[in-house]
Amino acid sequence: MSAVSLTALRAALEGAIPSEIATCDALGTPNVSVISDVHYVDTDHVAISYQFFSKTRANILANPHATVLLKHPNTCAQYRLQLTYLRTELAGPLFETMRAKLAGIASHEGMSGIFHLLGADIYHVDGAEIVRGDLLPLPPPHAPLLAALRQTLPKVRAARDLDGLVAILLEALRSEFRLPHVMLLMADDACDRLYTVASQGYPESGVGAEILPGQGVIGVAARERTPIRITHATRDYLYGRAIRDALRASPMAAQLETEIPLPGLPDSGSQIAVPILGGQDLLGIIYAESPEAGRFGYDEEDALMILAAEAAAAMRQISAEADDVFTADDLATSTESGTPLLVRHYPADDSVFIDDEYVIKGVAGAILWFLLTEHARSGRVEFSNKELRLAPQIRLPEFSENLEARLILLRRRLAERSQVLALDKAGRGRFRLNLSRPVQLIEP
């Protein structure tokens, strides 16, 4: 039996195989219990889920020593940890991470109703040893994550605008990280919601779909600003209908996007959401899912957190750089012909319908309506981000990255919904409204 670092044992801390915990009461009677989750916290700490008051719990409160037996889910290796109980956390990021993980484990074991997390018991790891070594070889990794990061990070740092950054992230997640089903959501702090700016690997992109903090894997990751990972996807955290119902029930429902559903795999096996954090500010969420159970481990979480940190730095850099100055010389006009396109705007929620089909509402709806009215008034087709920021009709939240993100989602949404109306980039901080038919604006 040899000593080993806790970090090297993380695969045995996924909850894939139940573990055993031995404790001892103050009178010297030992106790051994099967537990579903020993969670890696850092190189010196683990957390164990506290689900109901048990003899194990009574014992550790009286005598903090515990010993845990772990099994590797792939190699049949066994490890033993010597632990000392420190404290219990009843809320917060670690608690939520463990609650989501436990929900996945419980679903996997057919015990969803039983496994409710009451607390995360934090232990110091006094020692870790290998009881028996690997019997079977480790399966090859799904993706070479270090190589993926090395390939991707320079591209992320070189991104010149948010649109380019989004494209780089999606491409890297697909080709380098081998994650075919991903979504990128941006946070709207002022309005306390997340909106989908891009996705890939779904029949419907869901661009424009919104979600409230605290709802599902994505919403909990956003609210707690911590990665949330589910190794066996569970109803408790599925977004779909429950999330739309929550949106519709919200007091802010009129301001929320309830018409565009969030995409999702029908038989999702694993899910991960990592926050894109600029300091304490939540800028967005990278979300991935897989039909395969157990697809995302601690290594995938680490890699996506590094990617998200670089993406956050790039977003901050992009928004700090000034927009190009718009000059009147750039005025250009478009050539439109054919029957007019009927565009209807409802000021109450800024929803916009094209030929009676719903397109978008909220900030993106206000932007679209502003562009179309300005075009109708002056014939102009080129616009700058800066004038949008200054337009009183568009009530933008204070973070400027929100404007670019809204433009990206509007551009993508129009590309999906209309053959006639498009937004194209026209240099940094500028874009062009492309219309192939005349437009008739209607505001009831």
Added chain:
Amino acid sequence: MSLDPVVLALLAGPVAISVAGRNAELRPSVAHAYGCRAVEDGKLLRLFVLREETRQLLADITANGEVATVYSDVRSFRSVQIKGHGARIVPSDAADVARRAAHYRITAEELVALGYPSALAHGYFSVPARADFVTIEFAPRDVFRQTPGPGAGDKLAEGTTLDQSPDKKAGVA
């Protein structure tokens, strides 16, 4: 005490088994057992462990005889904990060896039936070619229901069975 037939049936089935002891400083030790054998309706239990995996546990049991064991059905997670004093380390006998082979076979086969890859199912319960087994023998003193969920840890009083509802608590493990 002899054990309830339902408990004896659980112990004889496809179960994962762990054994715990503790040292003089009340720090617990724990290891996997490779099967168990009930003698005389469970008046004595004999558990098979690998010496190289259990040095601390064997030292603790030799020093003070305190033992806690848990048996968890791999199909249902139905579990029971059995504790005793005066446990001792004895050489494995021929009946232990036969029982260990049977336990390995039925447990691994059950895991395969549950959908685990064969290499994993057999791997978890396999032993080295030149395994140095010893037997931990003890007389059960207390039996506790240990299936996860409400009622886990309830002591099974004399005359009650594992499947009775846990409304009358005689103790908590």
